[in-house]
Amino acid sequence: MYSEKVMDHFQNPRNVGEIENASGTGTVGNAKCGDIMRIYLDIDENQVIRDVKFKTFGCGAAVATSSMATELVKGKTVQEAMAVTNKAVMEALDGLPPVKVHCSLLAEEAIHAALWDYAQKNHIEIEGLQKPKADIGEEEEEEEY
Ligand code: FES
Secondary structure (H helix, E strand, C coil): CCCHHHHHHHHCCCCECCCCCCCEEEEEEECCCCCEEEEEEEECCCCEEEEEEEEEECCHHHHHHHHHHHHHHCCCEHHHHCCCCHHHHHHHCCCCCHHHHHHHHHHHHHHHHHHHHHHHHHCCCCCCCCCCCCEECHHHHHHHC
8 A cells, every 4th residue: 555665765764863953943743643743954054955854753654754855855945845845745755545645744844844943043034935833734623523
């Protein structure tokens, strides 16, 4: 049910860890499953993402998507990193089962939250970047009650 690429990134996740004094950090939770993701970005003076690390209390699909997402944003400018959507990450992984699509949102939202943190600290604006939500999927959660 999982592609080979998903299994590879799940079993050998890239960029797991922390960055001390990161340029930006972002933490998001997934209200649907309660899982949490944190992303650390190290960004140089030319707004290029020099390094990126992640930590998660998430499922295998969240690990695989974060691993792939961090690989995709590494070396990119902050503006280019905005194009790394959960859709792009899923394509790079050769797809995810539909029930696991929400897991891939964690990585995208955590990267956006880290970019937001970086932008706030440096008083810059990143086109298309919106203030992050603390919990993704909370709208759906409310409907269930
Ligand atoms: Fe929570 Fe996948 S089930 S992130």
